[in-house]
Amino acid sequence: MLVHIDIKNFTVVKHVELNMQQGLTAITGETGAGKSIALDALGLCLGARAESNIVRQGAQRAEVVTHFDINKLNNVKQWLHDEMLAQEDNPDECFIRRVVSNEGRSKAFINGIAVNLSQLKVLGAKLVHIHGQNDHHQFLKHDNQLSLLDGYAQHTELLNTTKTLFRDFTHKSKALKALQEAQQQRLDRVSLLQYQVDELDEFAMQAGEFELLESEFKKLSSIQDLITLAEKSQYYLKDDDNSNALSLLASAIGEIEDKLDADADLNGPYELLQSAMIQIQEAYSELSHYQSSLETDPAKLAENEKRYATALDLARKHSTQPEKLFQVHEALTNELEQLKQQEASLHELENDCEQALVAYRDASFKLSDSRTNAAEKLSAEIESSIKQMNLPHAIVQTHIRFDAAANPSAKGNDHISILVSVNPGQAPDVMEKVVSGGELARIGLAIQVIRSKDYSIPTMVFDEVDTGISGQTASIVGKLLNKLGGQSQVVCVTHLPQVAAQAHNQLFVTKLSDGISTETKVLKLTKEERVNEIARLLAGDSLTDTAIANAKDLLSL
Template sequence: MLVHIDIKNFTVVKHVELSLQNGLTAITGETGAGKSIALDALGLCLGQRADTNIVRQGSQRAEIVAHFDVNKLEKVKAWLNEEMLSQEDNPDECFIRRVVSKEGRSKAFINGVAVTLSQVKALGSKLIHIHGQNDHHQFLKADNQLALLDGYAQHQSLLAQTKSAYAHYSEQSKTLKALQTAQQQRLDRVNLLQYQVDELNAFAMVEGEFEQLEIDFKKLNSIQELIQVAEKSCYVLKDDDDSNALSLLNTALKGIQDNLDTDPELNASYELLQSAVIQVQEAYTELSHYQSGLETDPEQLQAIEERYATALELSRKHGTSPEKLHQVHSELANEFTQLQNDEASLSLLEQSCADSLAGYRKKAYALFESRQTAAEKLSKEIAQSIQQMNLPHAVVNTQILHNDKDKPHGLGNDEIQILVSVNPGQAPDVMERVVSGGELARIGLAIQVIRSRDYSIPTMVFDEVDTGISGQTASIVGKLLNKLGAQSQVICVTHLPQVAAQGHHQLFVTKLTDGITTETKVLRLTKEERVNEIARLLAGDELTDTAIANAKDLLKL
């Protein structure tokens, strides 16, 4: 519950401190005194948008601090712990502070820690619900009516399941649509790749093959020249009967050998010549084998020439070098396989998408059934509540229309209409057609009371929700708020004595001026002061004995 609020330099408020209690607190005051200022300040503290004109003239900044007792609010304490904003030394208390400079800069704090406005709003929604003067008009909108019904039904699990099923279907549907949109392009690409891959499969070049083709091509193309080179070399080395390198080396070797005993220094030369003779002999043997292995094969040469030329042609076609043709072949084959898989996946995805849609429809229908059950109960409860507010013939009928052929939505496929009749013989219809402003205000109040109970909001704030009602109806509304205040904290700005008299506590708002500046004050009224204030509300500024007697009667004094 809200324990205390401290307001500084907010519009015409210089400094106001309010200590609040459980039960119904009625706020009254003269017209124009600023009865709603405290509520506006509270709304700002809880995350509402800040304007520069909210800062009191002559001040540097406005500051509002709200103090809450969260001892029994387990969801609030869990949220604070999750956000690491709980006070370790006193987890049962929570302070929200909002500061707005005259330049419009805004800062927010929870338990002294700087936070974002979204965090303040998230916490504020768990602590207080503020119902403004015209907020009952929100229940004319279908989306707000649906939110009301879902809150009343308390089927968060069904909502979460429907949203999850919708998200799954939506993701698959987008993927399927993308595949279907690109299907023709994909088919064209598959046909092209089919031709290219078949051509490369037939050629079947392997890694390193082109390099070997170049070597073989050059060799076969120069085979005659290589044979001649080998023959000539063998002739020079050994086959020339008149003079060859081997015989000359042997002659020199024999001459040195004959003189080794004469001069030992010839040993080194002798060994080198021996090595030379051996190497020449080996070279001759290798060249002989090489020569015998060289054969002219026109068919082989033609085959290599053709494959070499084909490799060059294919590499030009695919914009690559012949050495990388095998790599291009592999990449195209992989792409071809992937696109074929995509075609198969398209069929599977179509079935999967259909299954996801069926799953979503099932969850949405379960949500619809839950809404139908809740709608009947909600209609009866709203009708009973507004019947007590001097609308004895009121009838409420909440219709839920389910369309399982409609486009999926995260909140299901239901349309809601709250139909109302307040006069005998009048057929139920949408509210804006059959109820007056005062009647709508009563319906809105009934809904707010029901919603506050279902949402377990500890503090309810009503800003002149009794506008458009009077007399017996005002008394009934006051009793309703009093009853609501018995189970939670209720703060109500009112101009009706019947409502104010039902308050467990009463605050009076007054405006003071010295001709230069204006300041709003909020006073807590004693029993005697309450009598005078209720009498003023009954009779105007002139307090008569009759008005005072009526005030005491309303206050049951």
Template sequence: MLVHISVKNFAVVKQLQVDLVEGMTAITGETGAGKSIAIDALSLCLGDRADAASVRKGAEKAEIVAHFDVSHLKLAKSWLEENELEQEDNKDECFIRRLISQEGRSKAFINGVAVSLNQLKALGQYLVSIHGQNAHHQLLKTDNQRRLVDIFAEHSSLIDAVASACKALKEKQSQLSELQEAQQQRNDRKQLLSYQVAELDEFSIAENEFSELEIEHKRLSNSQTLLEQAQMSFYLLYEGDEFNALSAIRSCIDNLADMQEHDPLLGPIVEVLNEASIQVEEASQELRQYCEQLEIDPMRLQQVEQRYASSMDFARKHNVKPEALYDKHMELAAEYATLIQQENSLGELEEECLRLASDYKKHAEALHLSRQKSATLLAKKIEAHIRDMNMPHAKVEIEVNSILDAKPSAHGTDQVSIKVATNPGQAADSLDKVVSGGELSRIGLAIQVITASGNHIPTMIFDEVDTGISGPTASIVGRLLRKLGERSQVMCVTHLPQVAAHGHNQIFVTKLTDGDSTETRMLQLTENERVNEIARLLAGDKLTDTAIANARDLLKL
């Protein structure tokens, strides 16, 4: 609940300190005195946008501090904990501070930590609900009528199930739509790839095959020359009758070996020649084997040339180097397989969307039934309350219609409509066609009282929501607000004595001026001061004994 609010240099307020308590607090004062100042200031603490006009003339900045007791507010405490904004020394308290400069710049703090306006709004929804003078007009919107039925029904688990099912369905539908939109393009690509992959599959080039073809092609196309040169080299190294290299080396070894005893320096040379002799002999043997194995095969050469040429043609066709043809084949085959898989996925997604649509429908139907049941009970309660508020012939119906062809949404497929008949024999119709402004206010207040327990908001502020109401009806409205104040902290700005008298507490707003500047003050009234203020509301500025007696009667003193 709101414990204290401090306002400094805001609008016409120079300095204002207001302590607030549980129950219903009536806020009264003369017209133009600034009864809504504290509410406007509190709205800034809850994330409303500020401008330079908010700063009191002549001041550098405006400052508003709101102090809340969150000891019994689980949602608010959880939010503070999740955002690491709770006070370490006292987690049951929360301080919100807002600063506005002369230039209109603003800073916000929660428990001393700088925060954004979005964070203020996120926390504010768990702390305070403000109902302005035109708040009841929100009842005319069907979305708000549906929300009120949901609040009264307290079936958040059903709403969550519908929202979750809707999210899952829309995600799958989005994936399906993307695949379906690209279907023709995918089919064209698949047809091309089918031909290309089949052609490359038939050609079936192996990895590194082109490099091996190049080597084999060179060997086969030069096989005759290779054989002739290899045979000639073998003859010169080993088989020549008149001269060969191996015989020459061995002769040198024999001659120099005999001379080693005359000069030891010849020893290393003889060793080198011995090694050369061994290597020449090994090379000669390998040349012999090479000549024996070397084939001159025109048919094989023709085959290699054909495959080599085909490889070059395929490479040009796919705009790659011949060496990369194998990789290109694998790439196209993988793409083709992916397209086939996407086709399969399309069918699977269609089946999944049907399953999720059925799941969504099941949850939406359960929510629909719950809404229908709750709507009937809520209509009876609203009817009973507004009949007490000088609408004795009122009849209330709440229709919950499921729209069969409605697109899936997080709140289901229902259209909720509150219909009212205010006179006997009159058919019930939508609020905007039947009720007056005062009647709408009474219906709105009745709904606020009935749904208060489902709102889970500890502090409710009503800013002249009793506009258009007077006489006995005002007294009934006052009783309703007092009843609401027994469950929540209620603050009500009012000009009606019948409403103010039902408050557990009363604050008087006054405006002081010295001719150059104006200042608004808020005073907590004592019991006797309340009598005088209620009497003023009844009779005007001139208090009479009759007005005071009436005020005491209203206050049950």
């Protein structure tokens, strides 16, 4: 619950400190005194948008500090722990501070640690629920009516299941749509790749084959020249009867051999010539063997020439080097397989989407069934509550229509309508058609009280929700808020004496001015001061004995 709030330089407030109590606290004051300022400051501390004009004129900054007792709020403690914002030495307390400069810059702190606005809003929603003057209009919207019903039904697990299955279906649908949109392009590519791969499969070039093919092509196309070369070389080395390398070399060796005794220096050249003789004989033998291995084969040459030409043609077609044709073949084959797998994935994903949709429909139907069961009870409870607010002929009906053909949504496929009738003989219809502003305010208040039973939020704030209510109805509303204050901490800004008299505590807002500046003060009223304030609300500024007596009667003094 809210324990303390400290407000400095906020609009017309210079400095106000309020110690808040359990139960119902009424805030009253003169018209224009700024009864809602404390609530606005609280809202700022809980994450409301900050504007530079909230800073009191002449001040550098506005500052609001709130102190909460979170001893029984395990969800708040867990959140603070998860966000590393808990006070280790005092985990049962939480302090929030918001500072706004006169230039509009804002800073927020939780337990002295700087936080962003989104964190502040999350924590604020767990600590305080603020119901503004016109918030009852929210119940005219179908989405809010659906949220009301879901909160009342307390089927969080069904909601989470439906939301999870919706997200799963949406994710798979997007993936399927992407594959379907690319399907024609993919099919065209598959057709081209299949033709190219089939062509390359038929040619079946192996890694490194082109280099061998090119080498063989050069050899086969030059076979006759190679045979002639081998024959001519053998002729020069040995076969020429008149003069050949071996006979000339033999003559030189013989003449040098005769002179070896004359000069020992001839031994070196002699040995080299002997070695040359051996080398030439071996070369002759190799050439002879080489020549015998050569034979013209026009058929083999034609086959080689054809394959060589085909390789060059395929390389040009695929804009690559012939040596890389094997790698191109592999790459195209892999791409074709991947595209075929995508086509298979498309069919699998279609089945997955169908199954995901079936699972979602089943969950949304169960959710709808739970809503239908809760709707009758909610209608009866709202009807009972507003009948107590001087609407004795009220009829409330909550209709749920499940639309199986509608597009999936995270909240299911229900259309909800809360129908109301407040006059005898009037058929129930949507609220905006059949209720006045005051009647809508009473219905909104009844709904808020009903919702409070399901809230884990310890503090509820109502800002003049009793607008348009008076007399006996105001007394009933006061008792209703008093009862609610017995369950949780309730703060209510009101101008009705019947409501203020039901409060456990009362704060009075007054505005002071010295002709130069204006300042708003908030005072906690004593029992005697409460009598005078209730009398003022009853009779205006003139406190008559009758008004004071009536005030005491309302306060049961």
